[in-house]
Amino acid sequence: MSIASHDTASTPLPHPSSAQDAAAEPGREAPIADWVTIEDLDRDPFPIYARMRAEAPVHWVPAINRYMVVGFDACHEVEQDADRFSADEEGSLMKRSMGHSMLRKDDPEHQIDRASYGSTLRPATIKNVWMEIFAKNHRTWMDHLLAAGPGADFVWDYAAPYTADNLRLIMGFHSATQEDMQRWSQTLINGTGNYADDPEVWAQAERSSAEVDAAIDEMIPYLLRHPDASLLSGLASMPIPMEAIRANLKMTIGGGLNEPRDVLATTVWALLNRPEQLAAVQADPSLWGAAFEESVRWVAPIGMYPRQVTQATVLDGIRLPAGAHLGIVLGAANRDASRWDNAEEYDLLRPKQAHLAFGGGQHFCAGTWIARAQVAQVSLPAVFAELPGLRLAPPEASVDKGWVFRGMTQMPVAW
Amino acid sequence: MPTITYHQPSGERTTLEVAEGATVMRTAVTNGVPGIVGECGGQAMCATCHVYVRGDVALPERSEDEDEMLDCTSSERTDASRLGCQIAVGGGLDSLEVDVPASQV
Ligand code: HEM
Numbered sequence: 002m003s004i005a006s007h008d009t010a011s012t013p014l015p016h017p018s019s020a021q022d023a024a025a026e027p028g029r030e031a032p033i034a035d036w037v038t039i040e041d042l043d044r045d046p047f048p049i050y051a052r053m054r055a056e057a058p059v060h061w062v063p064a065i066n067r068y069m070v071v072g073f074d075a076c077h078e079v080e081q082d083a084d085r086f087s088a089d090e091e092g093s094l095m096k097r098s099m100g101h102s103m104l105r106k107d108d109p110e111h112q113i114d115r116a117s118y119g120s121t122l123r124p125a126t127i128k129n130v131w132m133e134i135f136a137k138n139h140r141t142w143m144d145h146l147l148a149a150g151p152g153a154d155f156v157w158d159y160a161a162p163y164t165a166d167n168l169r170l171i172m173g174f175h176s177a178t179q180e181d182m183q184r185w186s187q188t189l190i191n192g193t194g195n196y197a198d199d200p201e202v203w204a205q206a207e208r209s210s211a212e213v214d215a216a217i218d219e220m221i222p223y224l225l226r227h228p229d230a231s232l233l234s235g236l237a238s239m240p241i242p243m244e245a246i247r248a249n250l251k252m253t254i255g256g257g258l259n260e261p262r263d264v265l266a267t268t269v270w271a272l273l274n275r276p277e278q279l280a281a282v283q284a285d286p287s288l289w290g291a292a293f294e295e296s297v298r299w300v301a302p303i304g305m306y307p308r309q310v311t312q313a314t315v316l317d318g319i320r321l322p323a324g325a326h327l328g329i330v331l332g333a334a335n336r337d338a339s340r341w342d343n344a345e346e347y348d349l350l351r352p353k354q355a356h357l358a359f360g361g362g363q364h365f366c367a368g369t370w371i372a373r374a375q376v377a378q379v380s381l382p383a384v385f386a387e388l389p390g391l392r393l394a395p396p397e398a399s400v401d402k403g404w405v406f407r408g409m410t411q412m413p414v415a416w
Numbered sequence: 417m418p419t420i421t422y423h424q425p426s427g428e429r430t431t432l433e434v435a436e437g438a439t440v441m442r443t444a445v446t447n448g449v450p451g452i453v454g455e456c457g458g459q460a461m462c463a464t465c466h467v468y469v470r471g472d473v474a475l476p477e478r479s480e481d482e483d484e485m486l487d488c489t490s491s492e493r494t495d496a497s498r499l500g501c502q503i504a505v506g507g508g509l510d511s512l513e514v515d516v517p518a519s520q521v
């Protein structure tokens with residue numbers, strides 16, 4: 002490709018990110034961030050990310066035995082180059098916990114699995130089918146919150162059951178309950194993060210995995226007779242190996258529940274702590290979308306995901322050996338000060354810019370529009386309309402926690 | 417060689433010579449043309465590669481996936497709206513001229 006003609010001074014630069022360029026340019030070694038601990042990350046990763054970003058876009062972090070990619074440009078480069086950065090990670094605990102899902106495959110294999118999800122998670126189906134179901138589930142769980150009364154926990158009495166019930170119907174698990182969905186999600190995710198190899202964690206993940214398999218086997222004959230818009234209904238008649246179907250559905254249980262739950266609670270928490278911004282969005286309901294996007298930028302619900310380097314390469318100036326295990330730290334990329342002014346602050350009125358909370362490239366979140374619809378279009382406006390006096394009760398009782406996944410773990414409210 | 421021309425809202429214009437089959441999105445992203453994000457890598461899933469096609473050119477029909485995603489664009493959808501990842505030059509179409517919208521997110 003070449004630039005044929007161009008009538009301004011600002012010639013676009015060729016993209017520097019190809020393996021050939023990397024070979025030509027030696028790069029430097031990653032700094033060793035031996036000062037980073039898992040305990041500190043779990044409590045509040047953001048000051049750690051800020052210090053890391055100021056030093057280098059990629060660090061070797063002994064505590065997690067991985068490189069952490071913390072710069073926006075570096076994370077973006079990884080996402081858009083699956084040839085150099087594979088999702089099919091060796092020794093992946095996710096494969097052990099959930100089976101080999103699309104999330105740990107590269108194209109072309111990945112594409113087959115991804116296409117098998119059809120139109121279930123796409124905007125037209127959301128509009129024609131899911132919006133009504135989201136509204137109904139909101140009613141059910143809002144009534145539950147109201148019945149629990151002031152002092153109820155916004156996460157556990159509303160956000161979690163609401164998003165779990167939505168996912169249950171999107172996936173077609175009619176014989177399961179929202180509690181089943183929550184238990185499956187959490188125990189399968191715990192398996193994915195079981196680096197300590199705790200046998201009890203594996204036992205719980207295996208139990209959930211078997212329960213999900215049984216639910217799939219129970220639902221497929223039913224959905225063949227009573228087809229609906231759900232994932233399982235579409236997959237029931239798809240010529241795709243059962244093993245892949247099971248793994249993809251388990252991954253989707255793990256990836257489709259906690260994240261919308263977390264962005265919902267985080268957004269409410271951010272707004273209740275910033276009355277001027279809450280007033281702005283209440284005065285102009287078209288801002289709910291911005292309130293949501295700013296929330297996933299500010300606290301990315303999936304804070305980090307893995308990739309593996311296929312060939313020795315240089316990433317944003319840092320040398321990486323073949324086979325290196327990387328953590329792509331979206332939670333850090335989304336607060337890169339070279340991209341956002343005042344990046345550490347929640348500001349729904351800031352100029353709009355693309356963030357990385359939904360990932361990018363081949364694995365760009367398949368549930369992006371589902372998350373936006375159930376949280377920004379249905380839940381957030383309804384919660385603040387129905388509970389005009391909503392407040393944190395008391396504010397200091399709310400707990401935000403985590404780094405691989407981050408969200409509110411406790412949030413008592415009154416109204 | 418086929419060409420793709422990008423018109424920015426500022427009036428700035430960039431014309432690139434490209435290989436047969438190059439998409440409007442990929443060409444913009446690899447050459448650093450501003451205003452086209454392409455976050456999903458071309459899967460018709462993110463709606464951040466929206467462009468307005470100039471003139472009456474023979475492009476393939478919008479697929480269902482493209483059509484519903486065009487309802488999710490940040491800048492207003494018009495009859496000229498396409499997803500940059502779903503349209504390419506080549507195969508008889510030697511040049512494409514597109515307007516880049518004011519926003520993609
Ligand atoms: C705010 C909410 C959400 C966030 C922040 C989020 C984030 C992400 C991210 C970062 C990835 C890519 C991970 C990687 O590349 O390793 C991903 C993939 C995925 N997400 Fe989401 N997600 C959300 C909601 C959902 C929902 C509601 C569903 C399902 C209903 C879902 C289904 C999926 C699936 C199936 C993939 C795998 C895509 C692939 O491998 O091609 N997500 N998500």
Ligand code: FES
Pocket residue numbers: 441453454455456457458459460461462463464465485499500501502
């Ligand atoms: S690149 Fe995502 S829709 Fe075109």
